[in-house]
Amino acid sequence: MAVIDFGGKKEAVVTRKEFSLTKARQILKDETIAIIGYGVQGPAQALNMRDNGFKNVIIGQSKKYKKDWDRAVKDGWVPGKTLFDVEEACDKGTIIQMLVSDAAQRVVWPVISKYLTKGKALYFSHGFSIVYKEQTKIIPPKGIDVIMVAPKGSGTSVRRNFLAGVGINSSYAVFQHASSAKKAEERCLALGIAIGSGYLFPTTFEREVYSDLTGERGTLMGALAGILEAQYDVLRKNGHSPSEAFNETVEELTQSLIRLVDENGMDWMYSNCSATAQHGALKWRPEFKKATLPVFEKLYKSVKDGVETKEVLRDCGKADYKEWLDKKLAVLGNSEMWQAGKAVRSLRPKEKAKEISKTTKGVAGRGKN
Secondary structure, eight states: OEEEETTEEEEEEEETTSSSSHHHHHHHTTEEEEOOSSSHHHHHHHHHHHHTOOEEEEEEEEESHHHHHHHHHHOOOBBBTEOOOOHHHHHHEEEEEEEOOOHHHHHHHHHHHTTTTHHHHHHHEHHHHHTTTHHOOOOOOTTEEEEEEESSOHHHHHHHHHHOOOEEEEEEEEEEEOOOOOHHHHHHHHHHHHHHEEEEEEEEEEHHHHHHHHHHHHTTTHHHHHHHHHHHHHHHHHOHHHHHHHIIIHHHIIIIIIHHHHHHHHHHHHHSOOHHHHHHHHHHHHHHHHHHHHHHHHHHHHTTTHHHHHHHHHHHHHHHHHHHHHHHHOOOOOOOOOOOOOOOOTSSSOOOOOOTTTTTOOOOOOOOO
């Protein structure tokens, strides 16, 4: 492991330098990796492993979900050779990757559990089903490894980053080991490298699910959407046009500022903005923190107490969930703000990339007073 200083606290992480792709292939050479579910994470992890040279990767997908089955076929998985129904894939697999949705995991568990024979490994990309076992009823049998690699991004990002050559960071954990802790961890790390992780950091199933559920309900999705809507509404109520309100609320964030944060951090983004922007942001940052901290504390407690998972299992498993979801997303997508965004995106220039002259290379900044 490599010891890295994360903001003054040293942590041991696993990089591709210590745990190479060659080593991962060696560890998994006799394994058959069965990806169960070809919806969100399934395609990304399966395709990344296949492209990384792992030969024994198969897909387990119910034909009942024709869209996912057809997508697998389109991606080059061959029915009867590398694409099977769930039961046959579980029977063939020595490592079974449970990549169906959290709500669906408890539904398919009675089928999958029959094939968890001694020496196999059960893999998750989220701690949900194991940590909240009282709700999910998913309790792995003894005699198998139970491991997790949790990419810090959606399946789309896992695949895009892989194709861009940068990977995506993942956490990893061993919940149960059948023979030796070393073998279980090696299996886990090898799979993390196989799917293209940038680096892997240790966690537990419990810590992963608490942080993940808080993050996606918070800054990653819920809080972000709510804050953007609030600013947009204030601008519109004060006479700003939809175009101006959207550009100042969303477009500048996604097309400029967040990219600067990604490159070198928040302080670097501040230093590459105007003095007016810097001063105002520094003034209002603590105000936003003060306003939202109680909400995040309430959110974390709801996650830890199992309220969030109870609601997910209650609602996402309903027969009419898709219709309910479509209605909710339609409200979002058909709002003035995101309709304005659709128009803004359509107006982005679509020209060929320009060559940078020697005189302009290295020039930074937003170019805004």
